[in-house]
Amino acid sequence: MTSLSQNGPLIIFCVVCFIWLVGYYYIRKFDISSDKKFDLSVRNIAALSVFLVTYNIYVSVRSNDRIEKSRISYNTLANIQQNWLQPQRELCQSYPEGYFLYKSMTPDAEFGTIEPTHFDTAKRRQLEVYSSMRIFQAMEDFLSTGSYDITGSYVWVNNFLMWMQSPILRQNWQKLSFNYSQDTRELVARIINKSDELITLRKTKGKLTSHDYDTLSKAFSIKFR
Numbered sequence: 762m763t764s765l766s767q768n769g770p771l772i773i774f775c776v777v778c779f780i781w782l783v784g785y786y787y788i789r790k791f792d793i794s795s796d797k798k799f800d801l802s803v804r805n806i807a808a809l810s811v812f813l814v815t816y817n818i819y820v821s822v823r824s825n826d827r828i829e830k831s832r833i834s835y836n837t838l839a840n841i842q843q844n845w846l847q848p849q850r851e852l853c854q855s856y857p858e859g860y861f862l863y864k865s866m867t868p869d870a871e872f873g874t875i876e877p878t879h880f881d882t883a884k885r886r887q888l889e890v891y892s893s894m895r896i897f898q899a900m901e902d903f904l905s906t907g908s909y910d911i912t913g914s915y916v917w918v919n920n921f922l923m924w925m926q927s928p929i930l931r932q933n934w935q936k937l938s939f940n941y942s943q944d945t946r947e948l949v950a951r952i953i954n955k956s957d958e959l960i961t962l963r964k965t966k967g968k969l970t971s972h973d974y975d976t977l978s979k980a981f982s983i984k985f986r
Contacts (some may be wrong), residue, residue, distance in 0.1 A: 773813075773816055780809060833909055833910075833911060834911060836906070836909065836910075837909075837910050837911050837912055840902070840906055840910060841912065843899075844898075844899035844902055844903070845899070845917075845920060847895075848892060848895040848896055848899065849863065849866075851892065851895070852866075852888075852892055855888050856877070857877030857879070857880040858880050858881060858884045858885035858888050859885075859888055859892070860876065860877055860880075861876070861885065861889070861929065862888070862889045862892055862893075862927065862929050862930070864876075865926075865927035865928060865929050865930070866896075866923065866924045866926075866927045866929075866930065867923065868923070868926050868927075868963070869923065869968065869969055889929055889933065890933060890937070893929070893930055893933035893934070893937065894933075894937060894940070896924055896930060897934065897937065897938075897940075897941055897945070897949065898941075900921055900945060900948060900949060900952070901941050901942065901945040903917050903921075903948075904944055904945060904948060904983070904984075904985055904986050905985075905986050907983060907985050908985040914983055915975065915978040915979045915981070916978075918952070918977075918978035918981045918983070919971075919974040919975070919978045921952045922952060922955055922956045922959060922974055922977060922978060923956075923974070925949070925952045925953050925956045926956045926959060926960055931953060934949060934953075944984070944986070948983070951981070955977050955981065958977065959973065959974070959977070
């Protein structure tokens with residue numbers, strides 16, 4: 762397939778030359794004046810030029826489509842880095858002050874029972890406020906970029922459902938929600954409502970599975986901007 766795509770222009774050139782030669786051959790056989798033959802030859806070339814223009818438009822459309830798909834793919838990767846991995850990385854890099862929020866955001870992970878006892882309380886509080894705002898901003902960004910993200914909106918919803926089970930995030934949301942738009946507030950409220958179901962389910966099952974998350978997220982409707 763790749764070889765055919767690379768040799769496409771050469772193939773088209775050969776086809777055009779062949780068609781022109783066939784047309785020229787038949788024009789030469791016509792029992793008409795030289796002027797008429799010349800006129801038909803010109804028309805033959807004009808007809809072929811229309812074919813070439815059409816082919817060029819087709820190639821341009823395909824090329825633009827590939828460029829757009831590539832752009833969306835790279836934007837998706839950048840979005841994952843910025844709005845999913847980076848907030849978590851910052852918390853891990855800020856150990857021990859970041860430990861508590863990160864643990865509460867990932868309730869399905871195993872952290873053991875030992876928690877850090879020596880940390881800066883003021884720094885922990887500042888970090889948790891900042892990180893909470895980063896999380897909430899990621900959710901707001903999702904409303905703007907989600908329709909162009911090839912990961913799948915339900916995957917992002919799963920992340921938000923996991924994060925918003927955090928008592929720390931919920932507490933900070935009550936205090937900081939005024940910083941975000943109305944549609945973001947509505948989204949977070951719905952996420953919290955559904956994450957309550959997961960919290961209740963965890964108490965019954967002990968541990969959640971991807972199916973538990975997908976059941977909620979795949980039925981979760983989102984109105985993108």
